[in-house]
Amino acid sequence: METHKQLTIGLFGFGVVGEGLYKVLQQTPSLKAGIKKICIKNIDKKRNAPASLFTTERDELLNDPEINVIVEVIDDADAAFHIVSTALNNGKDVVSASKKMIAEHLTALLELQEQTGRSFLYEAAACASIPVIRNLEEYYDNDLLHSIKAIVNGSTNFILTKMFDEGLDFKQALVLAQQLGFAESNPKLDVEGFDAVNKWTFLLTHAYGITAGPDQILFNGIQDIQAADAGVAKSKGQAIRLVAQAQKLRNGKVAAFVLPQFINQEDHLAFVKNEYNGVVIESGFADKQFFYGKGAGSFPTASAVLSDIAALRYQYRYEYKKLYHHQPHELSNDIFLRVYVSFDDINLIPKDRFEWIEEWHANEDRKYLVGVLSFDELKNNNWWKENNTSLVLTPDPVIEDLELRKLKKKSLELAGIL
């Protein structure tokens, strides 16, 4: 067999993922990839690796001509961007797991890859053990990817599963997640959807050539979901998941959002429970595909980093085919969403902003309605996140402009108004 590029690695970060990677590399000598130096913040902390490997000086790694691969698995997005951009500029290939950094600096990172010609791989940054980025790159042609729907955050999925299966309320489920190590001590990034929308940002690039920042994508987390909402889902034979979704519209553009959603039991995503992640891809040729696996954790993340390192041996680079080789897609706000909204006080719900309201339940423990809102209404206003209001999308929530009148008429007929 042909000989491969020898990889000499400079590693930034020795937390759970960094240490996981160190162990994984020790157990895979066949890769012939060795860690030469590890940069950490706190030199005094006890580490399960020889002291001679560690330094606190970034430049010892970044300026070492022998090191040809920088692997970066640190928490600090700003420091990560500095490390990644310096490494690329210094002619090194880079593997990263920093979703926040990648989401926030996507455009700059794309430019850096073009300018330097180096590889920048980050399979571990989304869905860890599920090879979703590589598959989006290699498999689905631009015009053929009808939709992609995914559970990309394990913490929130664990919490929702426990609320549903064991009737816990949100706070109890969160505490359990923290005890089991599935949620951070400061869970805001996960729970409020920031982590999911960060991942969705660059998955949209690989899926559709979209390069929008996380601030341009409509999202919310699960912080407002109540046990009573889970109860409503259960009574309908459904579950609630935090779903990242993108789908092609008839106008050729793409609608994308990350919001809690009711899921039918036959939906592949209903299969995804606890801390797992799942991705459902619908495409013209391959039909419906479903990928399922652990989305976080030391070894699943390290194994994804490892696969990137292995790919560097044959100079693998993301081509960003949907961005560079096709007409990239634009995001569209020109849709409507069918939503479930539960609330304490109907007077705080701006009923007139709904296109129409289909259901109305005023006598339950938790009052709720089902109706249709424009995407812009959700994007431009916050009433649906305030005053103890919960908003959950219904299954197949997207209504395109053209369908709207017809559906509205039918809905009003059913209500006996027409």
Add this chain to the structure above:
Amino acid sequence: METHKQLTIGLFGFGVVGEGLYKVLQQTPSLKAGIKKICIKNIDKKRNAPASLFTTERDELLNDPEINVIVEVIDDADAAFHIVSTALNNGKDVVSASKKMIAEHLTALLELQEQTGRSFLYEAAACASIPVIRNLEEYYDNDLLHSIKAIVNGSTNFILTKMFDEGLDFKQALVLAQQLGFAESNPKLDVEGFDAVNKWTFLLTHAYGITAGPDQILFNGIQDIQAADAGVAKSKGQAIRLVAQAQKLRNGKVAAFVLPQFINQEDHLAFVKNEYNGVVIESGFADKQFFYGKGAGSFPTASAVLSDIAALRYQYRYEYKKLYHHQPHELSNDIFLRVYVSFDDINLIPKDRFEWIEEWHANEDRKYLVGVLSFDELKNNNWWKENNTSLVLTPDPVIEDLELRKLKKKSLELAGIL
């Protein structure tokens, strides 16, 4: 972005897959891969492509120096091998979907790849739209792949699903599969397990570095499964699937077989219904992963061929890491299997060949027993395929030698014998 190898394709075969690929390529101009010539058997048949593309002369493609990629999607395994080996020897890269040919000529094809240095890719040959080969190549290190369990044949899975969900008997379900195009008019290859074991042969190479021929792997199909067997499964909350399985044993070797198996409802493979395929991979680092998608059909197969063609642009080759970069695994017969056996006449069942028998149901419509047999007993004898006998593995069927005594003792105690 860097420039890629220009691909000029010679295509063998214009059946459903070949024509699917032709259409797919037309819809993906970005790939810059053009079909220069298509070799077919019958020049008089009407085709949905310009007549000038077609020839019946193999050498027009194989000897054309402009053609640098041969894509081969024909039915005849012997002709396919001749085409593939000639193309590799002529310095062309090759993409194939011929599982039977690959399984039967695996060793020769490995040698040809080494000798010629050309790429030989065949993602479409197993599970079509599921990128299982590429993922086994890139992701799971030898020592870390605990097991792989898969449904690799859509025809049999469709038949089993219909027997289970709709109470059809085997023949009714087979006829339905044929009407819907999920089974060939001569269904023997699918139904009797030949297709599945062929795929399993080379998936074992990518998973474990095993290069055994299909004749060395224990297999059977579903031709003996009766509606009553499906009924027993249902009464236990289980389903029956034709499962291809391989798992690492404590002795460092690998047990592999393709047999019908009872599947618990929580098993990921229970999710795989009708004509779909599914793969469950358990590994040390990534934990449990599940891939699901269409395993056959014109477009799913063509999309897999397309992904191989796309990979040729950056000179991708299978490295066969588990074979060349590791100590490859050996197959082991040193196991026992817990089986369900149903039958008409107990006198035709060699009871003394069982290690022990745990259950005995003589009063049902269809009589059956549950017991333990050595792997060699199944491999070396055919009584379990004869006289209207059905054999189905129980969930988690593998018992390693070391466990056997303990389990046997416990089983006999429960039976009140000790």
